[in-house]
Structures are given as C-alpha cells and as structure tokens.
Amino acid sequence: MASYHHGDLRRVLLTTAAAAIAESGPAALSMRDLARRAGVSHAAPAHHFGDKAGLLTALATQGFDLLADALRAADGDLLDAGVAYVGFAVRHRAHFDVMFRPELYRADDPELVAARARAGELLRGGVARRTGGQRDADALAAWSIVHGFATLWLAGALPPRVGGDPQAAARSVIGRLFA
C-alpha cells in the first residue's frame, strides 16, 4: 500500500489530468475518474484544488508558465517565437486547451493572472525587435496567426496535405506575415 499521505498527489493529479484532457478534452474530465487513475479516494482531488474549476485554474497557470519557458527559449526572434508557440500547443495540448477557455476556470486567480502576465510580456517581446510599423497591430497579427494555426491543428481541422510536422508547417505559414 502507498502511504496514507501521498505527499506528491497534487503534482500527480495535474499531470494525470493533463493526460486525460489531452485524450478527450476538458469537458470529459471527471474528478472521480481522475482520482481513480491516481489511485486515491474520490474526494482527494477536491482537497487540493477545491473543485473542478480550481484544478483547471492550476492547470492553466502551469500552462502559462510552460508557455513562458518555451517563448524564452526563442530569445526574441519572431519566427522562432511563433514556432515555439505552436510547439508548446502541440506538446502541451491539454494546458493549451484550458488556457484559452476562461469560462472553465477562475480567470481572476492571482497566481493565474501573474503567470499569464509573464507569458504575455514574452509574447510581446517576440515582436519588439521588429523595426518600424505599427507595433501593436503587428503583434496582434503575429499572435493571431500562430494561435489560429495551433488551434486549427489541434482541432484536426487542417487538410492532410499540410503534413505531419506542425512546427515545419507553422514556419512556412508565419513566413507569410510581413512578407
């Protein structure tokens, strides 16, 4: 038997939830099924997250932090940042799914707000190095195109001819911006 005090349950629940959501979407996630997968009682998740919205808030927060990490690695280059954005969405599909669905979680949670602000800062930074032009509109266009591509990819809405490598396809698409 595992010890009565799991000790690491919160993290395990988050990763398990991410896996479950990646399979069937946030709507299909059940607190009780999550508890079952983690081998704990049906009320254990509620202890750590309060309720379902609490869990998804934690997931979204983690997601914004992961996105910030991914963008940091691109180091300010617009194209790389865009590709990294798509890469993040594909690698962390569950987080991405939840992050932009604020009705599922508590969008005013302080930790969530802070993490989102950090990621937003890096997102804007990716465009900052471009010279001239209307920076705001450029940033918005860049964000829109990568977000749209990632969303369509994840939804399976893109035709097969796009190919199997989302990051490569994204690179080609982003190239159409400011061409």
Next chain:
Amino acid sequence: MASYHHGDLRRVLLTTAAAAIAESGPAALSMRDLARRAGVSHAAPAHHFGDKAGLLTALATQGFDLLADALRAADGDLLDAGVAYVGFAVRHRAHFDVMFRPELYRADDPELVAARARAGELLRGGVARRTGGQRDADALAAWSIVHGFATLWLAGALPPRVGGDPQAAARSVIGRLFA
C-alpha cells in the same frame, strides 16, 4: 397550455442551446436545463437529437451552413472573407465554439461532413483570386490569422486597447498578411 405536440421544438431547442452556450460555454450546457428553458419535459431534447453529442452535431452543422452563408456574401474577396469569418464567429459565438471542438460531437455525421465541406470550399475560394504565390500556404495563413483572431477575441484574451469592434480590428490585422 401549449399543445402536446410542440411542432417546432427542434428549432427552438437549437436556438435555445446556442443562447445557453454563448453564455457559459458548451461544457456548462445541460440537456435538462435546456428542456426547462424550452418548457418541455427533461427527455424531450433526447427525442430529437438522441443525446448531447447529437444536439451539438446539429448545432455544428447549422454553424457550418451559417459560415458558408457569411462567406458567400463576401463574394471571393480575401479581405472581406476574413472580416466575414470574424463577424460570423462573433455573431454566432456558440456555433463557432462547438464547430472546432470535434470531440464534443460526431464528426463523421454525414450532414455535418457535407456542411463542413461546403464551407471549406468557400473558404478556399476566398483565397483563390490571389495571383501567384504558393496558394495552399497562403490559404492556410489566411485561415490561421482570422481563426486565431476570432478565437482570441472570443476568449477575451486580447488587451482592451484593441477596441470594441472586432471586425474593424480584424481588417487591420488581416492587412498584415501578404503586405
């Protein structure tokens, strides 16, 4: 008392469901609450749609048809088609929300597949008039940018400075493509 045979229930349920989803998202939609809003018994919706997935399949199908109508009105112009796409997303938020969430409905439903194909045809048509370039990648970029903008707008993820008119903002953003 309303007559025992409602006669128009199916359509009423679809519009009521769209309103409910526009308020709180597809996840929060309850068949029983839907029945309550429509003033019918809790099992009436299931008669028309089978189950929740059936209802959302019907909504998505209707959504693709509405999108096709909106695109047709743009008459082949790329910029107009993009603005129309965003306008559709904002005006028919619930439909748009469901359409690109295939795990919520039966993506292989024949009527759904047909409606989606019709809309897809018009979508590609919006880019067809452009001369030269790699048409596929151009179409993908255009779709991505309008879809991303619409998604971000609906998620409330855009900063306030973007303003209150999504179609105007979209026009400016789309202008960054092929500039």
Next chain:
DNA sequence: ACCCTAACTTGTCATTGACAAGATGGCATC
C-alpha cells in the same frame, strides 16, 4: 508525551445523461 494541522477517506445529496415505457394526438386509409 502532546497536540495541531495538513493530507486523505468515507458518507451523503441534488443534479445530470441516458434509457425504457407510456401517453397523446394528428393523419392517412378504408
């Protein structure tokens, strides 16, 4: 040795989705 509290469990309740079976009434057919 003691308690204090975080971590988890058991128990419960209203609500939900899905299904089964019954009731109603318009409509075609004779």
Next chain:
DNA sequence: GATGCCATCTTGTCAATGACAAGTTAGGGT
C-alpha cells in the same frame, strides 16, 4: 367517421458525477 399508425412528447428510473460535511491518519513542532 371509425380505425390504426406513428412521430412527438412525458413520466419514471438508474448509475455516475460534483460538491460538501464529517471523520481518520500521520508527521512535525513544542
């Protein structure tokens, strides 16, 4: 105009779920 048919809608029921209340366990500080 009586009869039968069947789509439409209702009532009834069941397992599963989310949320909450109350109890149990163990580890750490004093």
